[in-house]
Amino acid sequence: MEKSAMDYRIDYDRVDVADIMNQVKKRVADDPPVPEAPAGGPTGPPPAPAARGLKGLLKKTARFLARPCLPFLIPLYERFKFRLNYEVNVRIDETSTRLETTRETVKLLHNLGHNLVLELTKLKVEEEALKSKVRVLEKELEILGKREKAIEKRILE
């Protein structure tokens, strides 16, 4: 590898890639790589997929048979296809908009439901707290009543 680098004439202060590549090409031409087994494959763009086979043949035959009627059929077909495409696209757009609106509504309803449950839970907790408070006050009142009676009794004695 070191030897390979030293074989090139390169001015390192003013490198000229075009000149280096010419030397590379010359060296490859003088000493071409040994062809590799099929697994290696060429260094080219990805190959096109294979022809369609039987389906393609049938299509071609059908086209051949229909050729006399094509001048009348093609414009009709094109107009029909265009109209159909247009209508389908309009419908898809409308449906997409409706779907989006419905999605937003469902989201809002979900949030509303969630908030209502939260508020109800808070109210329930508050109700329980108030009930406890009432019970405590009732007890206190009861004690005060007893105390009042006891004091009255003592005074009368």
Place this chain on the structure above:
Amino acid sequence: MKLAFVVQRYGAAISGGAELHCRWIAEHMSRHSDVEVLTTRADDYITWQNHYRRGRDAVNGVPVRRFGVTRRRRPERFGRVQEHVFRNEHREADELRWLDEEGPRAPGLVRYIRRHAADYDYFIFFSYRYYHSYWGIRAVPEKSILVPTAERDPVIHLRIFRDLFNLPRAIVYNSVEERNMINEVSGNSGVPGDVVGVGSEVPAASSGARFRSAHGVEGDYVLYVGRIDENKGCPSLFRNFLRFKNETGSPARLVLIGSSVLPVPAHPDILSMGFLPEQDKFDALDGALALVMPSFYESLSMVILEAWAMGKPVLANAHCEVLRGQCLRSNAGLFYEDYGEFREALALLLGSPELRRALGANGRNYYEANYSWKRIEDKYLALIRRLGGE
């Protein structure tokens, strides 16, 4: 001056090429003008499913207005339509159906552009091939600037795009090759434009040693960064690299960073790290001997610019005109057309530290001269001033 950046997806976590490109440009241009991003609610480029909230948002301080995608892409159906359009005789209506199926179908976005055209000075559209650019540019041709991010793939040859490239007020190309290709397919050389590209957010400090210790990588390695995919040329990279190792006995390793959509060969010297944070990526670049880019289709390759910003040489697929052109203009990278050239070029890079240093230094100079943020911002501002003066 108020600018609207229109793009198919937008978000801090979206790392796709054109989307990231748009975000960086929008963030940098927001220092010079009032910027707003108009985009969809999509997050996933396969289905365009709505993910973000509708309405106004902000990403890194840039206001964003999101519009719903009314129809998710059905990949199987899109594949069938695409197959028909790419492989059979077809009409323009079929191409429009292909565009519809490709999406992201967001009529609300186009409606907004039409109704609020007067609120903005220019609409900068990213990625010519999507619904938002095709219909958006038609809504406001006199105020639109297109950043096509085009690659030499079959889409560029569709008839519907020939007119599109002639409609905008100006076009911002990523590379000279991209401009030539678009001029060639659409004959739009009369439309004003400039080759600008995009800068990069290179961290102040990065450490190859930190990457090695964090991920257990030992020895010399070359790096690939990007999606591990057939269109990116990864299968041929794996074949070439393993064959190179068999024939030369080189101890070098191949480190892969990026999410994988195809199986990576189970070989001890091919290390797949998966998707890594930005800092780890730059640490990996710092520790690499070179970056390898086997992609067939690129309109710029931001990762190559990042490698050059870090002073690293690259080895690129010469089948991609943009990569080849960038290597020749910068004098900062070698390229290959077949295995023989891959073997020679990689052996040369691995075996010559002086060459790596010289190519890396050229790369850094090229990056500074053409892709520093100041340069990019100046080019956008100059173009807008030129349009204003016309």
